[in-house]
Amino acid sequence: MSSSALSLQLRRIVSSSSRSSCVFSSRRAFSTTLSRDATWGFIGLGQMGYPMAKNLRAKIPKEDTLVICDVNAEVAKKFVAEEQGQKVEIATSPLEVAQKSETIVSSLPEPRHVKDVFHLILKDGLPKLSQDRLFIDCSTIDPVSSREVANAVHSTGAGKFVDAPMSGGVVGATAGTLTFMLGASSKTPGLAERAEGALLLMGKKVWRLGEQGAGLSGKLANNYLLAISNIAVAEAMNLGIRWGLDAKVLGQMISSSTGRCWSADVNNPVAGVIDGSPASRDYAGGFGVSLMKKDLRLAVEAAKEAGTPLELAPKAQEVYDATEAGHAGKDFSVVYKYLQEKSK
Structure with missing residues (x-):
């Protein structure tokens, strides 16, 4: 599927859902306290995503569950084997990750991959959870594509979306010393704080650069x-x-x-x-x-x-x-x- 086709699909999602009563209020505040027995999601276990997910699993409460998803099923199985004894589940699709998780981190190669993943997540709607979902996209893509995906997430009432690309390479991802560049809407109280709290589980520094897209x-x-x-x-x-x-x-x-x-x-x-x-x-x-x-x-x-x-x-x-x-x-x-x- 082409990037332009995916863009069109995302725009249609925004258009059809913007009139829906399920749209979250932009003023709804996020809690910055990590609750136990929470479920976290991670989509994309590549060279950067794999060690980031490892650090995330190591630093969230033991009672929490990490749901992972990657196009390469063997990589996901390897992750579970290495985290034996920890609460880790393999999802069959990005949609399953989003259905189960309050906080979802994605690390994907290209704009088309990000659009494809979020089309799969948003096309049929998501059930409400006790806490609003937070999508943290750490992929390095163009700001225009990121804003398009963010609009689709917000318009469908699926949750909130921030961009948080990282710097530090595989060495930094493995050591947990990454620097993240965060772009988050100022219209949602607590959004940047909640995103920063999650990112610091995988890195050492978060730069708040402005509104959504500014991180990219x-x-x-x-x-x-x-x-x-x-x-x-x-x-x-x-x-x-x-x-x-x-x-x-x-x-x-x-x-x-x-x-x-x-x-x-x-x-x-x-x-x-x-x-x-x-x-x-x-x-x-x-x-x-x-x-x-x-x-x-x-x-x-x-x-x-x-x-x-x-x-x-x-x-x-x-x-x-x-x-x-x-x-x-x-x-x-x-x-x-x-x-x-x-x-x-």
Whole structure:
């Protein structure tokens, strides 16, 4: 099903339900206290979602239940096996997750996946629970698509929807040190507080950036900068090494000088400079180059909608296209290998 078709379906949901008497009042307050015997949902157990769900299960009360759902049934079974003795259930669909859970976290790859999941959740309506449902979408998608889904959720009376994309990569997701960028409506008292409380079970910092969609705007701005800085660090390291400098000493010097940034400090693209980095594992794991391409594309599209020039974007997209062609599936710092190959 195409993204445009899903968009149309979501708009129809909003249109047909906006006149319904089941629409929640925008003034209804959310409780920020976590009650025992609550049910939590998690949709999307990918490289980021899996460790996030693990941290969520570890930090919610033992009496609570976590309902999980992923397109890959084997991944869900693995999760349950690793959480043996904990209250974890596998749902057969996103709808089942939403039917059972008061708080639902989603972490999905693309806008079309988010729209597809929420179409399945909303198309037949949801039963009321003792507490209003809170949908926390941690996917990195475009703000327009996110607002469309939020409108559908709110119009159908299914609950409330916030966007909360994250930064910190797989390492941060595993360690529970993620930073979340939160966009939540100010019209619902307690909404941002309740979302923040849930997010801090999976991370260490929540930035409240404004109304719904603002979290994604912040994330795309951040990842645009990350895309550029990653290339710059790779070029600087390649240049210094070809001049005869020791890679580790060069990396340490940059990290204590004005060139310091996350791409140099934490995710240095040269093997052996940072122990445990993707570069030191043949660029395995980490933030895939295809995901960086996606985020860069979304940032460029959003910038065009805002009439904002991004002078370095075309060249950066060219570099990531060429890098993926030769190193698909690798961490995006593999740009360094692409530059090495060009230098020969």
